[in-house]
Amino acid sequence: MSKQELEVIGQDAACCPGLSAAPLDEDQAADLAKVFKALGDPVRLRLMSLIASRGAGGEVCVCELTPAFDLSQPTISHHLKLLRQAGLIDCERRGTWVYYWVLPGVLDRLAGFLATSQTAGTGA
Amino acid sequence: MSKQELEVIGQDAACCPGLSAAPLDEDQAADLAKVFKALGDPVRLRLMSLIASRGAGGEVCVCELTPAFDLSQPTISHHLKLLRQAGLIDCERRGTWVYYWVLPGVLDRLAGFLATSQTAGTGA
DNA sequence: GGCCTGCATTGATGTCTATCGATGTTTCTT
DNA sequence: AAGAAACATCGATAGACATCAATGCAGGCC
Numbered sequence: 001m002s003k004q005e006l007e008v009i010g011q012d013a014a015c016c017p018g019l020s021a022a023p024l025d026e027d028q029a030a031d032l033a034k035v036f037k038a039l040g041d042p043v044r045l046r047l048m049s050l051i052a053s054r055g056a057g058g059e060v061c062v063c064e065l066t067p068a069f070d071l072s073q074p075t076i077s078h079h080l081k082l083l084r085q086a087g088l089i090d091c092e093r094r095g096t097w098v099y100y101w102v103l104p105g106v107l108d109r110l111a112g113f114l115a116t117s118q119t120a121g122t123g124a
Numbered sequence: 125m126s127k128q129e130l131e132v133i134g135q136d137a138a139c140c141p142g143l144s145a146a147p148l149d150e151d152q153a154a155d156l157a158k159v160f161k162a163l164g165d166p167v168r169l170r171l172m173s174l175i176a177s178r179g180a181g182g183e184v185c186v187c188e189l190t191p192a193f194d195l196s197q198p199t200i201s202h203h204l205k206l207l208r209q210a211g212l213i214d215c216e217r218r219g220t221w222v223y224y225w226v227l228p229g230v231l232d233r234l235a236g237f238l239a240t241s242q243t244a245g246t247g248a
Numbered sequence: 249g250g251c252c253t254g255c256a257t258t259g260a261t262g263t264c265t266a267t268c269g270a271t272g273t274t275t276c277t278t
Numbered sequence: 279a280a281g282a283a284a285c286a287t288c289g290a291t292a293g294a295c296a297t298c299a300a301t302g303c304a305g306g307c308c
Binding site: 036110 | 143144145147148150153154156157158159160161162163165166167168169170171174176177179180192211215222224231232234235236237238239240241
Binding site: 066072073075077078080081093095097 | 253254256258
């Protein structure tokens with residue numbers, strides 16, 4: 001699987017001070033907007049939810065995701081690719097099937113970025 | 125000012141169980157996607173940041189927002205409208221000027237929706 | 249090898265969206 | 279009332295995006 005994810009909400013570096021902390025500069029805004037744009041589609045949001053509801057370390061086979069939508073298989077594959085490029089999920093092929101999972105900590109870091117009280121650590 | 129905001133991340137009703145709690149149904153996903161889509165643009169994200177960094181109850185005049193971008197005044201007005209329709213901000217005219225503010229609790233509720241640990245109450 | 253299954257990629261198409269100039273609306277000032 | 283200033287709305291346009299059918303590719307099975 002290709003390696004072309006963002007590192008915005010990336011790892012530990014905390015991406016940025018938080019939406020309410022200080023005005024974002026153009027670069028920060030551009031990077032973060034990609035992540036929110038990825039979540040800004042009903043299909044992708046449901047995909048994220050389907051994957052994330054498996055819990056930390058949980059995985060979902062594409063063969064379980066595709067039939068959950070009234071959409072063609074290429075379309076689902078396209079949305080999964082966008083979520084992956086946004087740095088939200090990753091995948092691995094095992095035999096015939098491909099499994100997706102939510103990159104650890106990403107959602108909590110995003111939440112910390114949005115929260116006004118700024119109390120979101122690394123999440124561990 | 126017109127009243128056409130969403131009520132997704134609305135008030136107290138907590139919108140939904142959380143992204144990782146259970147798979148979202150189509151309606152929840154459609155409503156929430158509108159909010160994330162509103163944040164999925166660099167200009168709107170910077171606008172939100174400019175407004176939100178004023179703190180709770182803080183306001184910003186459009187006349188301060190527009191010159192912060194290399195964009196025409198109608199374009200900024202358009203983005204502000206989208207943010208308002210997404211239920212993220214509201215505005216009020218006072219004299220010649222129009223002031224925008226972040227709707228109270230919206231960002232924290234969004235953060236609570238994204239967080240995997242689910243520890244975001246009503247905020248207040 | 250040959251075939252089938254699961255998923256990704258490609259190419260095409262209709263729809264949405266970001267942006268602008270022009271114009272309308274509201275308010276203040278004189 | 280007339281003019282100016284601050285925003286919003288309108289109409290047009292170029293670029294982006296969601297979607298599909300067709301095809302490609304990898305892995306399991308006979």
